[in-house]
Every structure is written in structure tokens, then in C-alpha cells.
Amino acid sequence: MIGIVIDKGQKDEIERIYRCWFNKYLKPFKETINKDEKLKKIIFGENEYNEEDLFNFLLMDTESLKVVKEKCDTNNTIQLKKETVVYDEKIYKNFRSSQAARIVEKLKILSCPYCNQNGLITYKKNGKRKFAGELDHFYNKSKYPELMICLYNLIPSCGVCNRLKKEKNEKIINPYDILYKSNITFKTTFDDECKLDYLLGKSDHFKIEIDKNKLSDEDLNEIDLLHLNERYKQSEDYAQEIILKSMAYDPIYTEKISKMFNESSEEKLNQYLYGYRDNHLKRSFSKFNQDIMNEFKGRKE
Numbered sequence: 001m002i003g004i005v006i007d008k009g010q011k012d013e014i015e016r017i018y019r020c021w022f023n024k025y026l027k028p029f030k031e032t033i034n035k036d037e038k039l040k041k042i043i044f045g046e047n048e049y050n051e052e053d054l055f056n057f058l059l060m061d062t063e064s065l066k067v068v069k070e071k072c073d074t075n076n077t078i079q080l081k082k083e084t085v086v087y088d089e090k091i092y093k094n095f096r097s098s099q100a101a102r103i104v105e106k107l108k109i110l111s112c113p114y115c116n117q118n119g120l121i122t123y124k125k126n127g128k129r130k131f132a133g134e135l136d137h138f139y140n141k142s143k144y145p146e147l148m149i150c151l152y153n154l155i156p157s158c159g160v161c162n163r164l165k166k167e168k169n170e171k172i173i174n175p176y177d178i179l180y181k182s183n184i185t186f187k188t189t190f191d192d193e194c195k196l197d198y199l200l201g202k203s204d205h206f207k208i209e210i211d212k213n214k215l216s217d218e219d220l221n222e223i224d225l226l227h228l229n230e231r232y233k234q235s236e237d238y239a240q241e242i243i244l245k246s247m248a249y250d251p252i253y254t255e256k257i258s259k260m261f262n263e264s265s266e267e268k269l270n271q272y273l274y275g276y277r278d279n280h281l282k283r284s285f286s287k288f289n290q291d292i293m294n295e296f297k298g299r300k301e
Contacts, residue, residue, distance in 0.1 A: 183216060
């Protein structure tokens with residue numbers, strides 16, 4: 001998982017977009033809350049309806065989402081009214097079609113935070129912004145309809161990861177949780193008989209694996225849930241390209257390129273040459289490319 005790191009400006013902007021969108025639903029949503037005691041209690045506790053408390057609920061952070069989720073788990077004997085769920089579904093679909101592209105553009109996310117394999121594309125057609133991706137409900141909307149329209153429960157993702165997450169319930173980390181850092185690292189393994197050709201990038205007799213060292217339970221769950229081992233095993237061509245580059249780009253050649261592009265930062269130069277970014281969400285396979293680069297540049301040294 002690649003964390004969705006947002007600065008204060010981005011946070012303020014996506015929450016402004018959300019507030020402006022939701023304002024048109026304030027009156028009917030208030031009526032919905034007043035007819036559903038469970039939803040009212042979850043949002044306001046024992047207090048009366050308050051607009052600012054409502055937005056605090058809709059815009060709560062990942063830790064608060066987890067707390068509310070646990071409350072729903074312990075108090076699952078009373079369900080939301082069917083009318084409430086139907087109404088939430090309706091306004092969620094409107095958010096998905098009218099606001100998702102704007103949010104993703106402000107976040108500057110170009111790759112799925114769950115897998116970093118598949119791209120997330122926004123574009124304009126007939127004057128309207130479109131989002132060619134999915135919004136994953138981190139806490140499944142069928143099980144936790146109370147959280148269906150909470151902003152930080154809606155994760156921009158690819159269709160593959162969104163579908164896999166729906167199929168199985170595993171404890172993983174919300175990409176908006178910036179306090180967590182994934183320890184998932186990709187590496188290659190090979191047959192000793194083809195070691196030289198492999199190290200020169202001439203052999204395709206090697207495998208892609210995830211380094212099993214230092215993996216947390218959440219990392220292991222994510223690998224299993226999202227089929228990361230199986231999906232990345234198909235990436236030998238990407239790895240072979242990185243291996244070839246790591247052999248070809250010796251210090252003399254790298255220095256020439258540095259002068260050609262007037263780039264003195266070794267890190268920036270490596271990003272251009274090997275196809276990764278500081279923020280891995282700005283490029284698909286960015287994390288994979290950097291991991292394989294680090295493996296082979298380390299072997300050269």
C-alpha cells in the first residue's frame with residue numbers, strides 16, 4: 001500500500017469541494033437523520049442535530065473512522081432503516097459521478113494506492129470531468145452503511161483492487177493513514193546456473209518475489225487480499241529493463257546524462273532513468289521500479 005499523503009492545502013481543498021457538494025443535501029439528509037435513531041446516535045451521540053458536528057463526522061480522519069466502525073461492530077443488533085441506506089446510496093452515486101474526478105485531481109493521484117500497478121485517469125468529456133477508476137469503500141458499504149459517504153472512507157483505486165477487497169474481509173491499513181508505513185519490498189530470485197546472464201539483464205530465468213523480512217500482519221493481509229505476489233510475478237519485463245539499465249548506466253555515463261540535463265541531484269536523475277517518483281502514486285510501478293533499482297545498484301557497489 002502506498003500512503004495518500006496530502007498537505008494542508010490539498011486537505012482544505014478536497015474538504016471544501018466535499019462541503020460545497022454536500023450542502024445541497026443538508027436539508028433532506030437532516031430529515032433522514034431525524035427518522036433514523038441509530039444514525040442520529042452514531043453521528044451526534046446524545047446531542048441534538050448540529051451542522052458542524054455532521055461535517056466533523058463526514059470528514060473524520062482514519063482513526064475516528066476506525067472508532068466508529070468498532071462501535072458499529074459492537075452495536076450491530078440495530079440496523080439503519082432501509083430508507084436511510086437507499087438515500088445514502090443515491091447521494092453516494094451522485095458524489096461518485098460528479099465529484100470523484102475533482103477529488104482525485106486535487107490529490108494528484110495517478111496510480112492505485114493499493115497495488116501501484118494500475119493507473120487512475122481523470123479527463124474531460126463534453127465539459128464534464130470523468131474518473132476512469134473506482135472509489136473503494138475502505139469499510140465495506142454493505143456492512144457499514146453508516147460510513148458510506150464519509151470522505152476518508154472513499155479510496156481512489158483501480159477496479160481490480162476494489163473487486164478483490166469486496167470478496168474478502170481482511171485487516172489492512174487505510175491509505176489515508178499517514179502514520180503507517182508499509183514494509184512491502186519487491187526483489188528478484190534466480191537459478192544459480194544462469195547467474196551471470198541474470199546479473200547482466202540477459203536472462204529471463206528469474207522470479208519476482210516480495211521480501212518476507214519485516215512484514216507486519218497488515219502487510220501480510222494486504223499481500224494476500226490483493227494477490228500482490230501473483231500479480232507482480234507477471235512483471236519480469238519491467239524488472240529486466242531495470243537490471244539492464246543498472247548495468248548500462250555506469251558512473252561515467254550517468255555523469256554525462258547529468259550534465260546533458262543539468263541535473264545535479266543523483267536521486268532526481270535516478271527517478272528519470274529508472275521510472276519512479278518521490279510520490280509513488282504519481283506513476284504506476286514506481287515502488288516496484290525503485291525496489292529493483294536499489295537491489296541491483298546495491299549489487300554493483
